[in-house]
Amino acid sequence: MKRTHTVAILGHGVVGRGVCDLITNNQRELVHYLGCEVKIAHILDLRDFPDSPYGELVTHLFDDILLDESVETVIEAMGGSHPAYEYTQAALSAGKNVITSNKEVVANFGDKLVRLAAENGVSYRFEAAVGGGIPVIAPMLSSIRQNRILEVRGILNGTTNYILTKMFTYGDSFESALSDAQALGYAEKNPDADILGTDSARKIAILTALALDMLPSVDEIHTEGITGIRASDVRFAESIGHRIKLLGRCISNGGKPVVCVAPFLIPCESPLASVNGVYNAVEIVAEPLGNVMFYGQGAGAGATASAIVGDMIPIVTGGGYNPIVPGFNRAEHFIRAEFSTFSSRFYIAADERHRDELTVLLEAEPYSEEGGEVVYITKEMTEKEMDALTERFEGELLSKIRFI
Ligand code: HSE
Numbered sequence: 001m002k003r004t005h006t007v008a009i010l011g012h013g014v015v016g017r018g019v020c021d022l023i024t025n026n027q028r029e030l031v032h033y034l035g036c037e038v039k040i041a042h043i044l045d046l047r048d049f050p051d052s053p054y055g056e057l058v059t060h061l062f063d064d065i066l067l068d069e070s071v072e073t074v075i076e077a078m079g080g081s082h083p084a085y086e087y088t089q090a091a092l093s094a095g096k097n098v099i100t101s102n103k104e105v106v107a108n109f110g111d112k113l114v115r116l117a118a119e120n121g122v123s124y125r126f127e128a129a130v131g132g133g134i135p136v137i138a139p140m141l142s143s144i145r146q147n148r149i150l151e152v153r154g155i156l157n158g159t160t161n162y163i164l165t166k167m168f169t170y171g172d173s174f175e176s177a178l179s180d181a182q183a184l185g186y187a188e189k190n191p192d193a194d195i196l197g198t199d200s201a202r203k204i205a206i207l208t209a210l211a212l213d214m215l216p217s218v219d220e221i222h223t224e225g226i227t228g229i230r231a232s233d234v235r236f237a238e239s240i241g242h243r244i245k246l247l248g249r250c251i252s253n254g255g256k257p258v259v260c261v262a263p264f265l266i267p268c269e270s271p272l273a274s275v276n277g278v279y280n281a282v283e284i285v286a287e288p289l290g291n292v293m294f295y296g297q298g299a300g301a302g303a304t305a306s307a308i309v310g311d312m313i314p315i316v317t318g319g320g321y322n323p324i325v326p327g328f329n330r331a332e333h334f335i336r337a338e339f340s341t342f343s344s345r346f347y348i349a350a351d352e353r354h355r356d357e358l359t360v361l362l363e364a365e366p367y368s369e370e371g372g373e374v375v376y377i378t379k380e381m382t383e384k385e386m387d388a389l390t391e392r393f394e395g396e397l398l399s400k401i402r403f404i
Contacts, residue, residue, distance in 0.1 A: 004037050005316050008065040010087060011078035012045040012058065014185040015101050015128075015308070018301030019075055020054045022309050030309070034316045038309075041071055044078075066090055073315060075308055076100040079189060085109050092116045092124060099311040101128035101304050107202035107218050110209065111328040125311035130203045131280045132158065133303025134296035135310065140210040140284070147286035149211040153249045153404075154282035155275050156203040158299035159187045159194035160226050160246045165276040168234050168243065174227070186278050186299040196225035197246065197261040204248030207282065208259050211250055214331030216259050222339040224262040233399050236347065236368075236375065237265055243273040244401065251342075258342045259335045264404045265347055271295075272404075340384040348376040348390075349399035361389045373398060 007023075009016050023030065023038050030038050042057055042065050049055040062083075065071055074091040076098055078084045084105050088098050092113065100106065105113070106126045117124035127137045131154070155161050159181045166177035178195065181187050193199045201223045209215035226246050237244045242265040251258045266273045271293050275281040280298025285291050297303035350358055355374045359365060368375045378386075390397060 004039050005034065005072055005312065006039045006041050006070045007073045007075055007312075008042040008044065008068070008071045009040060009075045009077060010044045010062075010065075010084070011076070012043050012047070012049060012052070012054070013077065013079070014301045015077040015079075015304045016043065016045070016075075017052075017054075018305035019077060019308050022302070022305040024053075026309075030312075033313060036316065038312070041065075041068060062087055062090070066094055071096060073097040073099060073312060076102055076105070077304075077308070078102065079104070081105055081108055085113075088113055088124070089116060092120050092122055095120055095122055097123045097125070097315050099123075099125045099128075099308050099315075101126070101308055103129040103199065103202040103206060107205040107215075110206065111215050111330045114328045123311075123315050125315070126206070127311050128304045128307035130156065130206050131282055131294065131296065131307075132298040132300065133306045134280060134282065134294045134298065135307070136207075136282045136294045137210065138310075139294070140207070144284065144286060144289060144292065147289045149252060149284060149286045151249065151251045151285040152204070152207045152211045152282065153247050153272070153285075154204070154207070155245055155272060155280050156200040156248045156282070156298070157194050157197075157246060158278035158280055158297070159191065160197075160200070161275065161280065161298070162186060162278045163195070164226060164229070164234070164244060164246065167229070167231060168238070169276075171231065173231075174229070181278075184278070185301065194225075195227050197223040198225075200246060200248045200261045204250055204259055204261060207248070208250040208257065209327045209329075211284075212252055212257055213327045213329065214257070215328050216257075216331050216335045220332075220335045222260040222262070222336060226263055228399070229263055229401075230399065232371075232373070233347075233349070233401060236349070240265075240377075241268050242266060242403075243268060245272060245275070247272070247404070253338065253341075256338045256341070257335065258338045260339055260342065262402060264402050266404050270404070340387075341382055343380055343382045344402040344404075345380050346376075346378045346386060347399065347401045347403065348378060348397060349373050350376075350393065350397050354393065354396070358393075377403075
């Protein structure tokens with residue numbers, strides 16, 4: 001029996017350290033499942049870690065890893081597109097497997113990298129890139145692949161869900177909830193990627209590739225974050241038995257997929273409404289399966305490390321999934337176009353001076369009026385129709401949030 005699987009880890013931040021801890025502390029479990037020990041040969045980081053138990057393994061030179069023939073798998077936990085992409089290319093080309101938690105690289109370059117891995121007879125795996133510790137990529141590639149997927153929708157960003165939950169439960173301000181999330185290690189280095197929805201867009205792009213066999217460009221996905229959500233929106237949602245959640249959605253729409261990221265009003269009885277804190281969930285609607293939901297901790301050291309090390313199992317035992325390749329064809333220039341046909345009801349809040357005009361335009365009586373604001377719940381309409389109706393209020397509506 002092969003006795004050791006040797007890995008190198010790129011990055012010694014929250015995730016990289018979590019992987020070191022898991023490999024060190026769960027060696028017995030790894031031996032049991034993999035049939036061999038796992039050895040960490042190198043850790044690449046710009047910094048030194050004299051006080052870390054892994055400090056001796058740190059190198060500042062990627063070549064120490066690339067040229068070490070004993071390294072079979074490179075774990076990329078650096079974040080950011082560059083140089084993570086170039087290091088991944090080099091490792092795959094050198095015949096090393098790569099496991100990553102880096103959704104930015106998978107969403108931007110996944111089409112090239114899965115092909116490069118296949119050409120070199122190695123694996124490129126990214127379970128940790130979506131939903132942190134939740135196993136969702138593997139089931140989408142295996143146990144539910146025989147279904148026709150109608151929709152994938154998910155709470156894909158722990159930081160924003162943590163913020164929305166704190167605003168809802170404790171009435172916290174946006175800023176104080178964000179700094180808590182940063183202190184807990186959930187947020188990206190630059191939290192704009194979380195709060196503006198980009199991180200969720202990267203993740204729904206990856207899920208779209210798996211669900212519909214086409215990888216959209218992230219900048220083609222209609223993306224709204226949570227920076228415009230007001231405490232009064234959260235209270236309004238509660239008053240009508242709803243929650244506000246930032247969702248990534250990929251709807252097959254009869255072959256004309258709609259992919260978007262935006263805050264949605266979700267009825268309390270929907271399972272997604274009760275996903276709180278840093279937890280993520282991915283709900284898949286498929287034919288003939290029906291609805292399934294995957295739920296778990298979407299960020300943080302232990303959860304992400306679990307998904308990364310889990311990706312080692314098929315590599316070491318040889319039971320790998322390879323149908324990733326056809327799904328990662330780049331799809332250009334249609335996702336944004338189809339969003340104009342997306343249809344929903346809207347919650348609209350505006351200054352009361354717009355009352356008369358909005359009542360006519362929206363063909364709806366105000367739902368409520370309070371504190372100088374007027375609130376509407378519209379009939380179902382397309383994005384195109386809503387844009388045409390509210391064009392003249394550009395920048396003046398206080399809130400415009402869709403119902404799921
Ligand atoms: N910043 C991300 C989040 C980390 O909050 O979900 C996990 O991808």
